[in-house]
Amino acid sequence: MTTEATAEATTEAPAAPREYSWRMPANWWTRNRHYFLYTVREFTALPLALWLLWLLVEIRRAGDGPARYAPHSSTAFVVFSVVVLAFALYHSYTFLTLAGTILHFKVLDRPVPARLIVLSQFAAWAAASVVVAFVLIWFAHE
Amino acid sequence: MSEAVKPQRLALMHLFWWFMFAQGGVIAALLIPVHVLVQGILGPLGIVPVVDRHYDTWVSVLGNPLVKLYLLVLIAFPFFHFAHRLRYLLVDFGVPAAKSVPAQVVFYGGAVVVTLVTVYILLTTVPI
Amino acid sequence: MPDKTITVRATRFDPERDREPRMQSYEVPFTDESMVVLDALNHVKSHIDGSLSYRWSCRMGICGSCGMMVNGTPKLTCNAFLRDYWPRPVVVQPLNNFPIIRDLVIDMDDFMHKLKSIKPWIIRKQELPLGAGEHRQSNEQIDDFRQFSECINCMLCYAACPVYGLNNEFLGPAATALARRYNLDSRDQGLKERLPVLGEAEGIWECSFVGECSVVCPKGVDPAKAIQQTKLDTTMRFVLPYGNRE
Numbered sequence: 001m002t003t004e005a006t007a008e009a010t011t012e013a014p015a016a017p018r019e020y021s022w023r024m025p026a027n028w029w030t031r032n033r034h035y036f037l038y039t040v041r042e043f044t045a046l047p048l049a050l051w052l053l054w055l056l057v058e059i060r061r062a063g064d065g066p067a068r069y070a071p072h073s074s075t076a077f078v079v080f081s082v083v084v085l086a087f088a089l090y091h092s093y094t095f096l097t098l099a100g101t102i103l104h105f106k107v108l109d110r111p112v113p114a115r116l117i118v119l120s121q122f123a124a125w126a127a128a129s130v131v132v133a134f135v136l137i138w139f140a141h142e
Numbered sequence: 143m144s145e146a147v148k149p150q151r152l153a154l155m156h157l158f159w160w161f162m163f164a165q166g167g168v169i170a171a172l173l174i175p176v177h178v179l180v181q182g183i184l185g186p187l188g189i190v191p192v193v194d195r196h197y198d199t200w201v202s203v204l205g206n207p208l209v210k211l212y213l214l215v216l217i218a219f220p221f222f223h224f225a226h227r228l229r230y231l232l233v234d235f236g237v238p239a240a241k242s243v244p245a246q247v248v249f250y251g252g253a254v255v256v257t258l259v260t261v262y263i264l265l266t267t268v269p270i
Numbered sequence: 271m272p273d274k275t276i277t278v279r280a281t282r283f284d285p286e287r288d289r290e291p292r293m294q295s296y297e298v299p300f301t302d303e304s305m306v307v308l309d310a311l312n313h314v315k316s317h318i319d320g321s322l323s324y325r326w327s328c329r330m331g332i333c334g335s336c337g338m339m340v341n342g343t344p345k346l347t348c349n350a351f352l353r354d355y356w357p358r359p360v361v362v363q364p365l366n367n368f369p370i371i372r373d374l375v376i377d378m379d380d381f382m383h384k385l386k387s388i389k390p391w392i393i394r395k396q397e398l399p400l401g402a403g404e405h406r407q408s409n410e411q412i413d414d415f416r417q418f419s420e421c422i423n424c425m426l427c428y429a430a431c432p433v434y435g436l437n438n439e440f441l442g443p444a445a446t447a448l449a450r451r452y453n454l455d456s457r458d459q460g461l462k463e464r465l466p467v468l469g470e471a472e473g474i475w476e477c478s479f480v481g482e483c484s485v486v487c488p489k490g491v492d493p494a495k496a497i498q499q500t501k502l503d504t505t506m507r508f509v510l511p512y513g514n515r516e
Binding site for chain 2: 024026029039042043044045046048049051052053055056058059060062063066069071072073074077078080081082084085088089091092095096099124125128129132133135136137139140141
Binding site: 018021031038102 | 413502
């Protein structure tokens with residue numbers, strides 16, 4: 001009768017504790033190339049944020065007056081910018097590519113192919129870059 | 143097994159922050175690389191003349207209201223993108239506390255603070 | 271005696287005896303180039319160790335039962351050829367991110383609840399009487415959702431998803447893909463019933479678009495796309511004027 005009692009107890013109690021539960025290894029993002037590249041993609045936020053804060057400081061310094069204004073030109077700053085540029089390009093590439101899988105609309109009742117959407121995104125990126133570069137350089141001549 | 147669970151409803155705050163994340167991501171993707179290249183590398187190396195290399199040109203550009211609006215978009219929007227990504231990156235690295243409401247206040251609040259500081263700096267530096 | 275063999279290392283876990291899973295190696299004759307990992311497991315069970323537990327059914331990539339981690343990647347074992355691993359050993363483990371019941375068998379209750387929660391069937395506000403005829407659909411209307419309807423519920427995408435691995439409250443890839451399959455169906459009117467499940471805090475917003483779910487899917491479904499598009503569409507309902515109308 002003891003066995004019967006136990007059998008009943010086991011049917012009552014959920015079998016859950018007998019399972020071996022999953023624990024995510026802390027280094028999961030190093031275990032697969034895709035996971036690692038994903039982590040790099042998300043990490044781009046940090047260097048880009050730092051660089052924009054630098055730009056904010058550069059704008060603020062214009063309020064210091066002509067005598068005290070000196071633009072950054074140290075080697076360290078250029079190296080920093082080169083590193084940031086690598087992350088910025090990676091962000092642009094991944095973000096604009098992935099946008100092609102997200103954006104979806106129809107023209108004349110036919111869905112626009114994702115490749116065309118991605119292409120137009122990259123075209124917009126190129127156009128914006130040319131306009132911004134032109135303004136930044138053209139207005140440098142007094 | 144419990145069939146009925148927690149009440150489910152559309153999380154409007156999540157929707158809003160995702161929207162801001164997506165907007166900021168687009169702005170960052172389209173505009174940041176060229177600024178880093180021109181103002182961070184080509185300018186300091188003296189390869190091309192750039193507006194912020196000289197006080198006079200920098201001030202005359204910063205005085206333009208359109209430029210101020212553009213700089214606000216360029217700087218403020220991406221910070222909502224950064225805040226979102228870095229918060230989720232912390233979750234990925236095994237910090238579930240980054241999902242809590244206080245963490246959301248810190249990260250998205252941080253982006254709001256950056257926005258306000260940017261507005262203040264743009265309005266007080268070389269006023270229109 | 272066959273001249274060619276392959277080493278299969280499989281996870282063993284006996285809930286009555288083991289505190290945690292261990293690995294056990296078996297030498298399996300590799301007699302035929304068309305042999306798959308599932309064939310090797312069946313050989314072990316029939317000829318070497320009858321206590322090895324695993325799920326399988328159709329052996330032809332349609333039932334979705336035999337998903338396991340093969341050398342660290344979620345795969346249907348009936349579709350993972352030994353020739354791609356030989357002469358190195360092939361390591362077979364239960365799907366990541368799920369509790370293990372025994373050996374290679376995982377507990378899929380959580381996925382089953384999630385699947386049910388998004389109501390993967392056609393919902394009509396009012397059923398038409400049979401006499402009213404069929405719901406007609408054009409090829410273009412079918413193309414809208416066809417891809418998402420290929421899901422066989424094999425859970426490889428859940429095993430590939432680090433977001434689910436970190437937090438099993440997350441609704442996850444397959445459930446969202448199937449919700450989208452019905453939301454995009456011109457015959458369906460159940461969007462408003464699914465939206466609260468999809469759009470709640472542990473729903474689509476949890477996804478950070480790692481994208482590995484779509485990489486491992488054996489049926490070419492793109493759950494990552496389903497999730498991001500659902501985010502966009504849900505957001506647009508609030509951003510666009512009259513977007514929230516039905």
